[in-house]
Amino acid sequence: MGEFTHFNEEGRARMVDVSEKEATLREAVAGARVIVNQETFALIMGGRVKKGDVFAVAQVAGIMATKHTSGLIPMCHPIAVTGVDISFEPDEASGAIDIFATVKCKGETGVEMEALTAVSVAALTIYDMCKALQRDIEITNIRLLRKSGGKSGEFVRE
Numbered sequence: 231m232g233e234f235t236h237f238n239e240e241g242r243a244r245m246v247d248v249s250e251k252e253a254t255l256r257e258a259v260a261g262a263r264v265i266v267n268q269e270t271f272a273l274i275m276g277g278r279v280k281k282g283d284v285f286a287v288a289q290v291a292g293i294m295a296t297k298h299t300s301g302l303i304p305m306c307h308p309i310a311v312t313g314v315d316i317s318f319e320p321d322e323a324s325g326a327i328d329i330f331a332t333v334k335c336k337g338e339t340g341v342e343m344e345a346l347t348a349v350s351v352a353a354l355t356i357y358d359m360c361k362a363l364q365r366d367i368e369i370t371n372i373r374l375l376r377k378s379g380g381k382s383g384e385f386v387r388e
Contacts, residue, residue: 236305245305251338256379260345262329262353265368270360271325281359285318288329288355292316295351296333299344306343311335314344316352329353330375342374 238244274284293314300308313334331348333341353369378384
C-alpha cells in the first residue's frame with residue numbers, strides 16, 4: 231500500500247492533493263444486502279409497504295447519497311460523478327435484497343466511496359421504510375466488488 235498519504239508533515243489528517251494525477255475514466259461497483267423476514271419480503275415485492283415503493287425510494291436515495299459523499303466522509307474529494315446506477319436483486323429463498331451500485335466519473339480520483347455510500351444509504355432507506363413492519367432487519371455485506379481506472383488499475387473481489 232506504500233506510504234500513508236492522508237497525513238501532513240505534522241502527522242495530522244489532510245485531504246490528499248490529486249491535482250497532479252491524470253484524469254481517467256473511473257468506475258466502481260459496490261454491493262450490500264438487506265435481510266428481512268418472509269412477510270416483509272412479500273410486502274416489499276407486492277408493493278404493499280405503506281410508505282410507498284421501497285425500491286423506487288431506495289434507488290433515488292442511493293443516487294442522492296452518491297452526490298453527497300464528500301460531505302459525509304471527511305477526506306473524500308468532491309467528484310463530478312458522470313453516472314450512477316442502482317439495482318436490486320431480491321432473493322426470496324433467503325428473504326434478502328441484494329443492492330448494487332455502479333458509479334462512474336472522469337477524474338483524478340476514484341469513486342469507490344461514492345458506490346459504497348450509495349448502497350449503504352439505499353439499504354438504510356429499505357430499513358427505514360420497513361421498520362414499522364419488522365424491527366430485526368439486518369444490513370450486511372457492504373463491500374466494494376470492483377473498481378477500474380486510475381494508477382492502481384483494476385480490482386475485482388473474488
